[in-house]
Amino acid sequence: MRILIIEDNPDIAANLFDYLEAKGHVLDLATDGLAGLHLATTNSYDAIVLDIMLPGMDGFVLCRKLRQEARLSTPVLMLTARDSLDDKIAGLESGADDYVVKPFAIREVETRLRALTRRAQRASGETELRVGELVFDTGTYLIRRGERPVELPPIPMKLLETLMRQSPRAVSRAELEQAVWGDSPPDSDALRAHIHLLRAALDTPGATPLLHTLRGIGYRLSASDEAAP
Secondary structure (H helix, E strand, C coil): CEEEEECCCHHHHHHHHHHHHHCCCEEEEECCHHHHHHHHHHCCCCEEEEECCCCCCCHHHHHHHHHHHCCCCCCEEEEECCCCHHHHHHHHHCCCCEEEECCCCHHHHHHHHHHHHHHHHHHHCCCEEEECCEEEECCCCEEEECCEECCCCHHHHHHHHHHHHHCCCCEEHHHHHHHHHCCCCCCHHHHHHHHHHHHHHHCCCCCCCCEEEECCCEEEECCCCCCCC
């Protein structure tokens, strides 16, 4: 996921970055409300983590601006040190999708973010993914490259979905393992074996390669073998 963190506490921000980047997510940081509003409205994110107490513009006002003025539907997870019912209701009424109360477990933050993004994808009705001539209908699980149907077992299919949703961004090994096996990945050769099956099904002899290995980083699905921006 690409996640925007809007948090002015350097220790909390550093902890979020350390944990979430290790899980393969791509993060941007804003340390005040105005910078957060700017980043949120000029970039595309899968989710936003938003603190309430911010300099420049508090989280309630910022969230209302995202919803009412910018018309953004990006899932927002609000961080609050206020645990009263009125404060929680105020956060949800401002447009937040969920909240966690400080101090929180960072693992819970990631779990809630994943749940929010899955819910947003279902709500958007997105079923067809495309990368070049490759098409994956996630509603029917039918895959084709051009006119050729592609048959995949469940794990390579999940890897393909993850790579297509992130294309043309590089996806780390850790992020792919998390998408398939959660917090209990098998031995290190398992991912390599499933990637081998996926590549054999997608990139038949004579076809332009779609699945690219980035040594020391992970994998990227793209119709071009040039570096992703």
